[in-house]
Amino acid sequence: MENQKTSGGKLMLLGLQHMFAMFGATVLVPILTGLSPAVALFCAGVGTLLFYFITKRKVPVFLGSSFSFIAAIILAAATCASGDIAATFKEGFAASGYNAIGFMFGDGAAITQNPSYLEALPYATGGIIVAGALYLVLALLVKIFGADKIKSFFPPVVTGPVIICIGLGLAPVAIGYMTGWESWVIAAAVVVTVIGISIFTKGFFKMVPLLFGLIIGYVVSMGFGIVDFSGMQSAEIIALPNFMLPKFDWRAIVIVAPIAIVTFVEHIGDITANGAVIGKDLIKDPGLHRTLIGDGVATMFAGLVGGPANTTYSENTGVLAATGNYNPVSLAIAACFAIIMSFIGKFSAFLSSIPSPVIGGMSIVLFGMIAAVGLRTLVTNKVDFGNTRNLLIVSIMLVIGIGGATIPINPDAGFFLQGYGLTAVIGIILNKILPEEIGKKGKKNKKAEASQ
Numbered sequence: 001m002e003n004q005k006t007s008g009g010k011l012m013l014l015g016l017q018h019m020f021a022m023f024g025a026t027v028l029v030p031i032l033t034g035l036s037p038a039v040a041l042f043c044a045g046v047g048t049l050l051f052y053f054i055t056k057r058k059v060p061v062f063l064g065s066s067f068s069f070i071a072a073i074i075l076a077a078a079t080c081a082s083g084d085i086a087a088t089f090k091e092g093f094a095a096s097g098y099n100a101i102g103f104m105f106g107d108g109a110a111i112t113q114n115p116s117y118l119e120a121l122p123y124a125t126g127g128i129i130v131a132g133a134l135y136l137v138l139a140l141l142v143k144i145f146g147a148d149k150i151k152s153f154f155p156p157v158v159t160g161p162v163i164i165c166i167g168l169g170l171a172p173v174a175i176g177y178m179t180g181w182e183s184w185v186i187a188a189a190v191v192v193t194v195i196g197i198s199i200f201t202k203g204f205f206k207m208v209p210l211l212f213g214l215i216i217g218y219v220v221s222m223g224f225g226i227v228d229f230s231g232m233q234s235a236e237i238i239a240l241p242n243f244m245l246p247k248f249d250w251r252a253i254v255i256v257a258p259i260a261i262v263t264f265v266e267h268i269g270d271i272t273a274n275g276a277v278i279g280k281d282l283i284k285d286p287g288l289h290r291t292l293i294g295d296g297v298a299t300m301f302a303g304l305v306g307g308p309a310n311t312t313y314s315e316n317t318g319v320l321a322a323t324g325n326y327n328p329v330s331l332a333i334a335a336c337f338a339i340i341m342s343f344i345g346k347f348s349a350f351l352s353s354i355p356s357p358v359i360g361g362m363s364i365v366l367f368g369m370i371a372a373v374g375l376r377t378l379v380t381n382k383v384d385f386g387n388t389r390n391l392l393i394v395s396i397m398l399v400i401g402i403g404g405a406t407i408p409i410n411p412d413a414g415f416f417l418q419g420y421g422l423t424a425v426i427g428i429i430l431n432k433i434l435p436e437e438i439g440k441k442g443k444k445n446k447k448a449e450a451s452q
Helices: 008-033 037-054 067-080 084-095 100-104 115-145 147-151 156-169 171-176 181-200 209-224 230-234 250-256 259-278 283-305 314-323 328-342 345-352 356-380 388-402 419-433 437-451
Strands: 063-065 310-312 406-410 415-418
Touching: 008 037, 008 063, 008 067, 008 209, 008 314, 008 328, 008 356, 037 063, 037 283, 037 310, 037 328, 037 345, 063 283, 067 115, 067 156, 067 171, 067 250, 067 259, 067 356, 067 419, 115 147, 115 250, 115 259, 115 283, 147 259, 156 171, 156 259, 156 356, 156 388, 156 419, 171 356, 181 209, 181 356, 209 356, 230 345, 259 283, 259 310, 259 314, 259 419, 283 310, 388 419
Parallel strands: none
Antiparallel strands: 063 310, 406 415
């Protein structure tokens, strides 16, 4: 591979840059869901090293926290919580006509800070382990049937709407962090900073807009006097991350595990993009099945110790393109930096002190970007909306997904088919059963009308 003979000093600097590139997004996921940022950093580092060796040290990829799992983690933990939040959830869930997404996200940040919710988070991480195992099943299917055959079940007309639903479904969570005009001022400072860095800078700065948004938002929050420094003052310099063993409940598994269907497609896109940057066909060598195994094992490890699910990071692919250095060792070094940072107690306390409006401002950008990625998936793959078949699939999926539709299989036992898993399943079924002739006839009728 190109640039294998890079000096040790340069590799260290490249590794540090890769760590900064993934940092903002990786720590934001646990902050939003109530998980530990330090554990997330540890899982990202260990997961990347696992991926590095499973893929024969051929793929320069960093694995960080997956945004696709945010909604599922929140919903799973609330579903399995005990006490007041469980009672509130069950009552509101039934009153909303089993509209889980609509009910849950109306409460925003308040739910993720509830003690009962935090105690139930191990059930969500248990679901993450099953999601990682599902990756291994997909890897086996890819090995047996080939990548093209498996990908036929997840075309852009299906995956695009699911990603859009994930982003738009999370929108009320972002707004839920705003409690007054000061909150909006802070959030606006974050958003403006991210926009400015993304558009008007080049090189390294362009790779880390979220990091600068966090810094500016934190400084503005200090000006408003809403930052609590007590945790940092009492924190030890070196401290173990707050690891957490998983628990298993099939209600959480049904909510969390199906998200692997969405991230499977994201994985293929990231690996393909990564290969295009470095000039290698990574789908063939080391093989899509190996990259899926690496992702799955990393995600299972994360769930085992209390971290969010892992996924391949396009931010780090951007660093590869910007630097022109494709040595996978630089990613392994970045992973080691992330692990070291996870053991710095003062740093973990700093992350815990980030005010809600800062998180809200970053969420506005990131959740909107998730939805925009779904739109980009449809546009770049040239999904034809003049085709009636495509129009039907996308429109039905959007209403089901954004509306928070839920099918109560056994309500008394708390068994529901819901969320983005339901949306994905409906999309896959529609894509397979609706005949291609629907779209073709529509095109023929338009041509006939045009000729009259």
